[in-house]
Amino acid sequence: MTKTRTLLAALSVSLLASTSAFAGDVRIMWYSDGVEGDVIQDLLNRFMKDNPDIHVTLDNVAYKVIQEQLPIQLEAGQGPDIARVTNIKELAQHWLDLRPLVADPKYWDDNFGDTLDWMRPDGSKAITGFMTQLTLTGGFANKTLFEQAGVALPGEKATWDDWINAAAEVAKSQQLPAAFAIDRSGHRISGANVSYGANYIGPDGKPAKVDDGTKAFVGKLVDWTAKGLMLKDTWVSAAGSTYRAAADDFINAQLPFYYSGSWQVANLSTKIGDSFDWVATGSPCGTAGCSGVKGGAALVAIRYTKNPKDVAKVMDYLAREDIVKEFSERTLFLPAHKGVIAKGGLKWGSADKNVGPALDKFVKAAGETLPAADALPPWKWANAYFAALVTRVSQVMAGELTLDDAWGKIDQDIADKVAEAK
Amino acid sequence: MSAAATLKALTGAALAAPVVWLASIVNVPLKWWQRVTGTGGMAAFFLAPNMAIFGIFVVVPLVINFFYSATSGTAYFLQDRSYVGLEQYQRLLDCGSYLDTATCREDLFWKAVHNTGLFVVVQVALMTIVSMITALILNREMVGRSFWRAVFFFPVLLSPVVTGLIWRWILQRQGLLNLIVHDLGGEPYNWLTDRFWAFTAAVSVSVWAHMGFYTLILLAGLQAIPRDLYEAAEMDGTRPARVFWRITLPLLMPNLLVVIVLALIRAVQIFDEVYVLTGGGPGTSTLYLTQYIYEIGFASLLRNPGLASAASILMGLVLVVLTLLQLQVGRRGERKGARE
Incomplete structure (x- = not known):
């Protein structure tokens, strides 16, 4: 009997051990757009060398896993200890407050203060993580195609119409399938909407009804698609709010102009190589300004971790100024660390002559965003707005809805989402 | 007894010993169970593991799904969700006219219902016809018949994702089909952004991917038809079309x-x-x-698990009707077989 009890006890202990984290174990759920997975692994290897009592495991997963599976794990009180996420505000109740755990909270407030609100519940003063990269939506032009067509690149304050007209001329001359494309994402068109005067946020902080600014740009976008100027595939060939990038068409020199964002710089550099010259253009102007929308990916601590102190140590290390600087230089991501930005002199880790000017252009454009655009990253309902826009505008482009019907549907979709969240 | 035979017997006994020991332990409760419950109880005992798995992975999720469909909110835990009764169903079924999706509160749900209805009608008709023709061809004496049967069955073995990707690479704007069209001097076409061609592609690819399975069922049926019926028809000089309508199809x-x-x-x-x-x-x-249920429940930035559950329950009801139909058809076949 005693033997049996001993055996059962041993079995229980081993089962428990296999399902719970050992002290010193930190698991990071990470996705990559480019080389950042390799860079972070290298940085973590150095950390583990200096801190042999902490073992950090980097789980490289697809972005879809972060978007679809992580929220379910978090709802169940499970998940990794740290995660790299983009849906940072909506899931903020699952992030761990590192304020009592990090070595110097003031360092975090001073250097990441501008973006801390993006990743904590409204009204909270928690430190939940930091932005691994700051992104800004913006355009890219295939300089070689423009030169071959003998069309001048539109200048600094060129409007959306200027850019599309110029790109259309290039597309016609070079027999390309379309003049331009924008990624299939509500986030991507929101900078343009704001540039035409849109404001998604109502006086009560809740979503406002679709306004004239949004109607102005979306109307143009639908018109350009109907005329074949915008690449139809990207927006039309999917339903719902599915994300589709048009980067491959730009990389394959099928588009003179492509509107996406700063995170594409490394991707374009790697895949285009010296096939053609390209430039970052910033955001074309509308009637209210020339704004993109900021965003990015954050590294956040998860509140369900069994090892909060070790998690804080890892986060302290990764948020260090020299580490953030190195990470940004090697990944070609814009840093969100005030000290790094203020000191400048980032040595972008690329021999590609297109990369440095492109990143500098994005850094400059980051200072030109409009207040209505800056309000979006920390706004709880931004994703609801983005999703409704994509779903309904795609239907208009496919000929299933009229624009007038779409405005009503967008308002209804967003209202349903707000009601559902109560 | 030779030494080899003794060794063999000893080895056998040694290997069997743990099994015999285990059986002797299990035997006690089993005997008791049989004494108490009879033979019916033994059947239940042996079915229990299977039923437990079925219960955990099918029945319990189904029941949970019912509860979800009566709640609202974005939380995943039932206790964090608010009870709304039949509100999600009302929302799904709230329509000015079921034929005009624009008049429906959840227009995308009804769009999906309409699309699925059209897809089912066209795909099933096409699937049946193509599978029938393929089975008739493969039932004939021909060189390499086994090879051709394998060729038609092969797509069934592919993962649906692989099937979708292969055809996407063929049909997309810069795909294989447009390359061929271009090489033949034609104008490449954006097949997947055209509503008619996208629907045609969806139906065709689905038929291509699954027809091998149905062909196999029909082939088995064709081979079960007695040869003497065909020989008699041949002796009577019956036309092949009449043979098909009067012998093959009814049987x-x-x-x-x-x-x-x-x-x-x-x-x-x-x-x-x-x-x-x-x-x-x-x-x-x-x-x-x-896809509508998947999008609403998991993928969309506007996810709504309650609405997705209600939609899946409604879809489940349709499937239950179809399954009952299948059982009815199966039973009628069995009764007919027994009579013959």
């Missing part, structure tokens, strides 16, 4: 009904290959019910 009818019902069930559930191929587009023209 193949039980298999054909099974094929139609199975294809119906499968078509209502269509998701993976079409999701990869068209993503539900262009617009929502290939958005089918399962």
Whole structure:
């Protein structure tokens, strides 16, 4: 009997051990757009060398896993200890407050203060993580195609119409399938909407009804698609709010102009190589300004971790100024660390002559965003707005809805989402 | 007894010992159980593990799904969700006219219902006809018959995602088909952004991917038809078309009904290959019910688990009707077989 009890006890202990984290174990759920997975692994290897009592495991997963599976794990009180996420505000109740755990909270407030609100519940003063990269939506032009067509690149304050007209001329001359494309994402068109005067946020902080600014740009976008100027595939060939990038068409020199964002710089550099010259253009102007929308990916601590102190140590290390600087230089991501930005002199880790000017252009454009655009990253309902826009505008482009019907549907979709969240 | 035989017997006994020991332990409660419950109880005992697995992975999720469909909110835990009764169903069924999706509160749900209805009608009809023709051809004496049967069955072995990707690479703007069209001097076409061609592609790819399975069922039916009927018809000088309508089709009818019902069930559930191929587009023209449920429940930035559960319950009801139909067809076939 005693033997049996001993055996059962041993079995229980081993089962428990296999399902719970050992002290010193930190698991990071990470996705990559480019080389950042390799860079972070290298940085973590150095950390583990200096801190042999902490073992950090980097789980490289697809972005879809972060978007679809992580929220379910978090709802169940499970998940990794740290995660790299983009849906940072909506899931903020699952992030761990590192304020009592990090070595110097003031360092975090001073250097990441501008973006801390993006990743904590409204009204909270928690430190939940930091932005691994700051992104800004913006355009890219295939300089070689423009030169071959003998069309001048539109200048600094060129409007959306200027850019599309110029790109259309290039597309016609070079027999390309379309003049331009924008990624299939509500986030991507929101900078343009704001540039035409849109404001998604109502006086009560809740979503406002679709306004004239949004109607102005979306109307143009639908018109350009109907005329074949915008690449139809990207927006039309999917339903719902599915994300589709048009980067491959730009990389394959099928588009003179492509509107996406700063995170594409490394991707374009790697895949285009010296096939053609390209430039970052910033955001074309509308009637209210020339704004993109900021965003990015954050590294956040998860509140369900069994090892909060070790998690804080890892986060302290990764948020260090020299580490953030190195990470940004090697990944070609814009840093969100005030000290790094203020000191400048980032040595972008690329021999590609297109990369440095492109990143500098994005850094400059980051200072030109409009207040209505800056309000979006920390706004709880931004994703609801983005999703409704994509779903309904795609239907208009496919000929299933009229624009007038779409405005009503967008308002209804967003209202349903707000009601559902109560 | 020789030394080898002794060794063999000893080895056998040694290997059997743990089993015998285990059986002697299990035997005690089993005997008791049989004494108490009789033979019926023993059947229940042996069925229990299977039923437990079925219960955990099918019945329990189904019950949970019912509860979800009566709640609202974005939380995943039931205790964090608010009870709303039949509100989600009312929301789904709130329509000015069920034929005009624009008048429906959840227009995308009804769009998916309409699309699925059209897909089921066209795909099942096409699937049945193509599978029948293929089975008739493969039933004939021909060189390499086994090889051709394998060729037609091969797509069934592919993962639906692989199937969707292969056809996407063929049909996309810069795909293989447009390369051929271009090389032949034609104008490349954006097949997957055209509503008609996207629907045609969804139906065709789905038929291509699954017809091998149904062909096999029909082939088995064809081979069960007695040869002497055909020989008699041949001696009477009956035309081949008449042979098909008067002998082959009536005798193949039980298999054909099974094929139609199975294809119906499968078509209502269509998701993976079409999701990869068209993503539900262009617009929502290939958005089918399962994708709608997946999008609303998991993928969309506007996810709503309660509404997705209600939609899946409604879809489940349709599948229950179809399954009952299949059982009815199966039983009728069995009764007919018994009479013959």
